[in-house]
Amino acid sequence: MKFELEKSLAGCKARAGKITTGHGEIKTPIFMPVGTQGTVKAVNQKLLQDDVKAQIILGNTYHLYLRPGTDILEKAGGLHNFINWPRPILTDSGGYQVFSLSDLRKIRPDGVEFRSHLDGSKHFFTPEKVIGIERSIGSDIMMPLDECTPFGCTYEYAKKSKELTSKWAVQNKEAFINSKPLYGFEQSLFGIIQGSVYKELRESSAKDLIAMDFDGYSIGGLAVGEPTDVMYEMVDFTTDFIPENKPRYLMGVGRPENILEGIERGVDMFDCVMPTRNARNAYLFTWRGVLSMRNAKHKDDFSPVDETCSCYTCTNFSRAYLRHLFVAEEILALELASIHNLHFYLELVTKARETILDGSFIEWKKQIINHIVRN
RNA sequence: GCCGCUGUAGCUCAGCUGGUUAGAGCGCUAGAUUGUGGAUCUAGAGGUCAUUGGUUCGAGCCCAGUCAGCGGUA
Numbered sequence: 001m002k003f004e005l006e007k008s009l010a011g012c013k014a015r016a017g018k019i020t021t022g023h024g025e026i027k028t029p030i031f032m033p034v035g036t037q038g039t040v041k042a043v044n045q046k047l048l049q050d051d052v053k054a055q056i057i058l059g060n061t062y063h064l065y066l067r068p069g070t071d072i073l074e075k076a077g078g079l080h081n082f083i084n085w086p087r088p089i090l091t092d093s094g095g096y097q098v099f100s101l102s103d104l105r106k107i108r109p110d111g112v113e114f115r116s117h118l119d120g121s122k123h124f125f126t127p128e129k130v131i132g133i134e135r136s137i138g139s140d141i142m143m144p145l146d147e148c149t150p151f152g153c154t155y156e157y158a159k160k161s162k163e164l165t166s167k168w169a170v171q172n173k174e175a176f177i178n179s180k181p182l183y184g185f186e187q188s189l190f191g192i193i194q195g196s197v198y199k200e201l202r203e204s205s206a207k208d209l210i211a212m213d214f215d216g217y218s219i220g221g222l223a224v225g226e227p228t229d230v231m232y233e234m235v236d237f238t239t240d241f242i243p244e245n246k247p248r249y250l251m252g253v254g255r256p257e258n259i260l261e262g263i264e265r266g267v268d269m270f271d272c273v274m275p276t277r278n279a280r281n282a283y284l285f286t287w288r289g290v291l292s293m294r295n296a297k298h299k300d301d302f303s304p305v306d307e308t309c310s311c312y313t314c315t316n317f318s319r320a321y322l323r324h325l326f327v328a329e330e331i332l333a334l335e336l337a338s339i340h341n342l343h344f345y346l347e348l349v350t351k352a353r354e355t356i357l358d359g360s361f362i363e364w365k366k367q368i369i370n371h372i373v374r375n
Numbered sequence: 376g377c378c379g380c381u382g383u384a385g386c387u388c389a390g391c392u393g394g395u396u397a398g399a400g401c402g403c404u405a406g407a408u409u410g411u412g413g414a415u416c417u418a419g420a421g422g423u424c425a426u427u428g429g430u431u432c433g434a435g436c437c438c439a440g441u442c443a444g445c446g447g448u449a
Binding site: 034035036037041042058060063090092093094095096097099100117143146148192218220221222223224225231249250251252253254255258271272273274276277278280281283292294295296329331333334 | 403404405406407408409410411412413414
């Protein structure tokens with residue numbers, strides 16, 4: 001993997017760059033649709049490429065390990081082949097599932113013991129095991145096993161957790177060096193910076209990981225319930241420690257305005273379930289604010305979701321039809337809404353990139369936030 | 376025509392021996408959703424208890440008439 005920094009803004013930390021992987025280029029800043037189980041829910045691969053214009057998608061190690069399992073993925077020749085996705089894939093390690101499925105797991109110094117949310121069976125993840133699974137998956141960018149701390153945890157807990165994540169990072173890195181890709185293309189490994197909302201811990205976590213020289217750096221453990229301004233402050237603080245020539249990835253974020261604020265603070269990559277999950281709940285993002293497609297006011301509104309949007313949904317269907325599909329619980333509702341929201345997110349980061357390159361980002365961002373945050 | 380059963384929220388129904396502002400589920404309306412459960416959670420609106428009289432301190436509940444629906448019967 002190669003990262004090329006194309007432009008850094010003078011007035012803020014926003015940057016534009018290019019990541020080159022074995023499955024092509026990713027132009028940053030970028031938003032990565034989440035495809036946990038080998039599919040971006042409700043959107044097929046053709047539309048994902050041609051209409052949404054996704055440059056890279058996510059898969060999840062925890063979910064893919066439980067189902068279909070690494071034996072199937074290897075027989076298929078890796079996840080790209082299995083799901084017929086020719087562009088880059090990034091895999092999350094399962095660290096977040098350790099956090100979100102907390103009643104089903106136990107964290108130990110050597111790894112995480114957990115029960116499958118599918119059948120209750122017992123499993124044990126170590127950094128080495130996770131790297132092995134990600135080799136079987138064949139993701140272009142792999143995330144190491146980490147612990148995502150819950151918001152509200154004490155300094156002491158966050159400190160111990162950060163130390164564990166750093167210790168695991170060494171093991172992740174070693175396992176990475178001591179293993180090889182299975183499918184003939186290069187894979188790369190990021191480090192995940194933890195430390196909750198404590199600056200001192202963020203700094204020390206960043207320094208631990210940077211000393212190990214990862215291909216890129218993720219900021220984890222944010223957007224887990226802390227106030228938004230705290231999240232921005234932590235991001236701003238943390239990106240200062242990350243070398244300029246490495247991509248920075250803010251995990252799990254976020255709302256459109258969160259992404260723009262993240263870009264301004266020097267983040268290159270984002271992922272979030274919001275555009276897809278909210279789409280399935282009839283919550284749509286537009287350039288003039290958000291819409292709830294179930295609302296009765298759309299019943300006889302035959303205008304598109306967003307007049308300025310060029311996605312398949314907006315160029316072909318009305319709000320009234322979308323509302324009808326949601327009320328009738330038709331599956332096409334999920335598809336059309338997901339296409340639109342993802343198209344919006346990708347267009348958002350594309351425009352951010354363009355305005356970084358031409359120097360108008362800050363001005364553009366202010367204007368956009370005024371429009372999209374208003375309801 | 377006669378006999379019986381039933382009328383409570385948009386729908387399906389609870390509602391104790393008569394006792395404060397009549398409830399539930401679904402639906403409806405509106406929120407929430409941040410390294411994915413199409414899930415879930417939160418809040419709100421909505422009732423002349425078919426109708427007219429009566430008994431009672433007090434009636435969704437008891438009595439009578441009327442209307443409507445369902446079943447049986449000549």
